[in-house]
Structures are given as C-alpha cells and as structure tokens.
Amino acid sequence: MTFKPCAIIPSRNHHRATGAIVRALRSSGLAVFIVDDGSDEPARSALERLHAPDDGIVVHRLNIGRGKGGAVIEGFGLADAAGFTHAVQVDADGQHDLSALGNLLAKAQANPESLIVGSPEFDNSMPAGRRMGRWITHFWVCIELRSLRVVDTMCGFRVYPLSHTLALLRDECVGLGMEFDTEILVRLAWRAVRPLLVPVRVSYPTENTSNFDLIWDNWRITKMHTRLILTMLVQLLPRLPKRRDGARQSDHWSEISECGMYWGLRFSAAVYRLAGLRTCLAALLPVILYFYVTKVQQRVASRLFLSRAFIAQGRNAEPNWIDVFRHFQNFARNAVETFGAWVDGGQSKHVEISNSGEIERLAASCQGIILIVSHFGNAELSRAMLEREQRSRIAFLVHTRHAENYNRILRRFCADAAVNAIQVDEIGPESIIALKGLVERGHWVAIAGDRTPVRAGHRVSRVRFLGHDAPFPQGPYVLAHLLECPVYLMFCVRTAGGHRIHFERFSDRIDLPPGDKDKAITVLVERYARRLEASCLLDPFQWYNFYDFWTPAVSFPSYR
Numbered sequence: 207m208t209f210k211p212c213a214i215i216p217s218r219n220h221h222r223a224t225g226a227i228v229r230a231l232r233s234s235g236l237a238v239f240i241v242d243d244g245s246d247e248p249a250r251s252a253l254e255r256l257h258a259p260d261d262g263i264v265v266h267r268l269n270i271g272r273g274k275g276g277a278v279i280e281g282f283g284l285a286d287a288a289g290f291t292h293a294v295q296v297d298a299d300g301q302h303d304l305s306a307l308g309n310l311l312a313k314a315q316a317n318p319e320s321l322i323v324g325s326p327e328f329d330n331s332m333p334a335g336r337r338m339g340r341w342i343t344h345f346w347v348c349i350e351l352r353s354l355r356v357v358d359t360m361c362g363f364r365v366y367p368l369s370h371t372l373a374l375l376r377d378e379c380v381g382l383g384m385e386f387d388t389e390i391l392v393r394l395a396w397r398a399v400r401p402l403l404v405p406v407r408v409s410y411p412t413e414n415t416s417n418f419d420l421i422w423d424n425w426r427i428t429k430m431h432t433r434l435i436l437t438m439l440v441q442l443l444p445r446l447p448k449r450r451d452g453a454r455q456s457d458h459w460s461e462i463s464e465c466g467m468y469w470g471l472r473f474s475a476a477v478y479r480l481a482g483l484r485t486c487l488a489a490l491l492p493v494i495l496y497f498y499v500t501k502v503q504q505r506v507a508s509r510l511f512l513s514r515a516f517i518a519q520g521r522n523a524e525p526n527w528i529d530v531f532r533h534f535q536n537f538a539r540n541a542v543e544t545f546g547a548w549v550d551g552g553q554s555k556h557v558e559i560s561n562s563g564e565i566e567r568l569a570a571s572c573q574g575i576i577l578i579v580s581h582f583g584n585a586e587l588s589r590a591m592l593e594r595e596q597r598s599r600i601a602f603l604v605h606t607r608h609a610e611n612y613n614r615i616l617r618r619f620c621a622d623a624a625v626n627a628i629q630v631d632e633i634g635p636e637s638i639i640a641l642k643g644l645v646e647r648g649h650w651v652a653i654a655g656d657r658t659p660v661r662a663g664h665r666v667s668r669v670r671f672l673g674h675d676a677p678f679p680q681g682p683y684v685l686a687h688l689l690e691c692p693v694y695l696m697f698c699v700r701t702a703g704g705h706r707i708h709f710e711r712f713s714d715r716i717d718l719p720p721g722d723k724d725k726a727i728t729v730l731v732e733r734y735a736r737r738l739e740a741s742c743l744l745d746p747f748q749w750y751n752f753y754d755f756w757t758p759a760v761s762f763p764s765y766r
Contacts, residue, residue, distance in 0.1 A: 209315045211292040214281030218243040221252035223300025230304040237262040241281045244271030275386025283757045297362035303407035314365040324363035324406035346431045359388040384423040385430035504752040508533045514672040515746035536747045544586045556704030574645030576686040576693045578655040582749045588698040667731040678731045686716040
C-alpha cells in the first residue's frame, strides 16, 4: 500500500490552539483539512481565517453539527477525494503533544494496513471523572476485543488507513458523536486492521472548553458498548447445524434476508387487505421507530437534507426530530403504497397521469426511450399504475443483486410486479449493444438520475442542488448519447387526493460534441438538478436518498 498522508482536524467551538496545531502539521509536510462542525462565533470566524488552499489548508464548514464522528467522516471523504491514502486525526483542543507526530507517521508508513493509535501518557491535569470514564471504557473494550491488552480507544490522535476505513463506513453504521473514536477502532480491529500504539503526552489546558456532554455523551457511549457487545455475541454464536444432506441451513445472508422480507411482506399484505393503509402503517410503527433509533447516519443525512430544503423554501426553522421521524414514516408509507398497488391492482389508488397522451403515443409507436427516474416520490408506484403493456416495456438498470431477491418475493404475490431488472456494475461495449437492442425493440430503459455510480472514480458532474454543489451521475446522458434515443423524466408525487405521475420529455436526442463532452453533460445535469430541486421543494419529505448527497466520497448506506 502506498503512503500519502494528510491531517484531519474536527473542530466544534475550538480555535485557540488550532492555529498552532495547523502550523505543526504543515511543518511536517501534511496537507490539513479542518472540518468546522457548526461552530459558533468567535470560533467560526477564527477557523475561516485559517483557510488557505494554496498553502495546503482547507477549512470545510458543516452548517449543522454532526458530532465529532460525523466531522471526522466528512474529513475522510475530503481526503479520499484529494487522493490521500492515510489520514492523521488530531483533536482541535491542543491536548496532544505533537512532538510525537514523527513517530506516529513513521509507524504508519512501516505498517500501512494498520490503525496507528496514540497511547496517552497523562499528567496531573487530567480530571478524575475523565480518568474513571476511560478505565470503564478500557474494561469493555478488552471484552469486545477479547484481549487483555489495554488499548486507549478514546485518544483522538491516530492515523487511519483510508481504504479500510471507508470500506467499513460503507458497510456498517458507526456512532457519530463522542463514541466514534472507540467504536471505529473496535470495528476495524474486528476486520483485522490491527491497532498499533505510539506513546503521546497528553495534558488538559486550563482554558480548554469541552464539548463532552456528561449525560447525553455517556448515554451514547453506553449504547455503543451495548451494540458492540451484542454484535460480538452474535459473532461468537456457533454456525447453524448442517441438514442431513450435508448442506448448511440458511448459511447465506441473502437467504436469511429473503426469508425475513417474505414474512414481512406477508404480514403487511394481510394487514393491508384486512384494514387498509392507515392500520398497516400503525402496525409498522415499531419497525419505523426501530430504524429511526438505530440508523444514526440516515438520521443525520435526513436532517442535513431537510435543513437545506427548508432554507431553499425560505423557512426560518431548522428540522427537529419530529421532522426527521416524519421523513422515515413517509418512506415506510411509500413502500406500503407501492406494495398495496400490486396487491389490489391499484383499485384503491387515485392516480392522475399528466401527459398520458404522450405515454400512449410512445406505446403505439414502439419507440424506445431512456427514462430517467429519481428517489423523489414513488417511481415504483408509477410503474404499477401504468397499463400492463406499457410497464412491461420498462427495464431498470440496477447496481445491486438485492433486486433479484426482491423480484422472487414479488412474484409470489403478483406475477406482474416483478421488475425487469438489468444488473449493470459497469457500462461497457457488451452492455451498450444489449441496451441498444432493447431500445430498438421499443423498450424504455430506466436509470436513476440522482444516485452516483457504485464504483469510485466513475464520472460525475458537480452542480448546485439546494444551494450546495452535489455530485450527479453522468451515466444517463452518456447512455442516451450512445443509444441515440429520446430522453424522458418521470416523477410520481403524493398529493392530498392521491398521486400524480409527471411524465415529461427531457430531450429528443442527446448529441455530445467530441471536443468538450464534460461541459455539455454538465449543462444537462444542471437542467436535471433544477427539475429535481423544484420537485423536492414541493414536498421535501418525499425524497428518499438517505445518505449525505453532497459528500464527494463517502456515501452512507441508503434504504434502497
């Protein structure tokens, strides 16, 4: 593994020592990313004055505080997008003796696959309560790591290997508050990323202000250790016994998830048929509450999106927990309404289709098109409410094998419900030839316009969305150019009286000039982003991308 390190400083209302920390890091040749986690004045202005990209110092502000872990994760994204392989985390309060930085970096370069952690040597300035709290955490971490070797997991002076860390964050939920330092170390250790120790002197400056909330942060740390202990116990459970024919029962996660999904849909279908939508949603309330409580990153992503949408709407209010919970409820309702449309054949749905004449014309002419859908509204309900001949023409490009399991389950309830999904990890010559054949036969190739590619490095255009630059995929427009067919947009919006499907022409044909394709694509992406933004502002609670849409590199797991 190559070694190209940078430094990340998460800061919330700390600024007195930050300038000296930055100078020490720059003197060691490290580029510095300061992530301002929603600081108030005077810290906000003091941190802004440190911004000097030409001198290797970038100050990135989060208008809504995400917690220490959220700020560090944001820094990981910035570092990865800039091409760095390792990130030195340095707390902004000046507690750590930076003379240990050389040893920390040397250890990281010699062990690039490991997590290098500061092993603190405290002086007499350490408060007694902090000392007790650390030893309690040491006790639980020894159990979680199943080792008597004491590793100080709360020290915020360490070097992360970004590839392993980002892989973990894509797959698992990690607490975003003060529990972050401990939880990510334990979870990385479970993935065989060894924590290696480097001694560092630590003092508590007399003028230091702490962001540690005695009640709430201790509660978050308690929940974090509970999660880790339960996860560890599950890992230690023996494998399920083999069947008599020698095969293991439910030894693959997809079989387990399919079984759970099947019985969940059976339950939802029974409640929906017997008592209708409202009762079904009431029955699912414990499930919604469970996801709201346990999906930390999705809650943060929801609040960030709603905050930017509220500002764009002109509201003078920040989203609160009720707004975020309503967002989660809307997503559940979205799923139930979709399933209900297949269960009762759409008979209970009042759906108005705008431009229905154009849909009928395309169906009659056997014209193939690119259909750009989004995670706003209910694209699946749109498909359910089209005429059978029309919806049979839609082929969805998907990037996940989960669609195959979902298809099998839907077929058990309604044969027409199964999605014509085309698994595409990467668009290549063979994929283009196959899609070209579909379009020539009159199929509508559907692709999401608001979900960036699965594989890092694939091209995106960053355009303004709700007041901030966001990455949108270039794939739909490149595909339309190669397939030489018209492009349409489709949104399905919940209204007071039911639903309304918007079906509209985006372009008769997309021709990209050979000289400056990126610029031409960006113009198209800007048009799409403006249209999507207009829809989102009508009802922000109908947009279901539950990850930080604006972060360049780290995408939180989403519900779809």
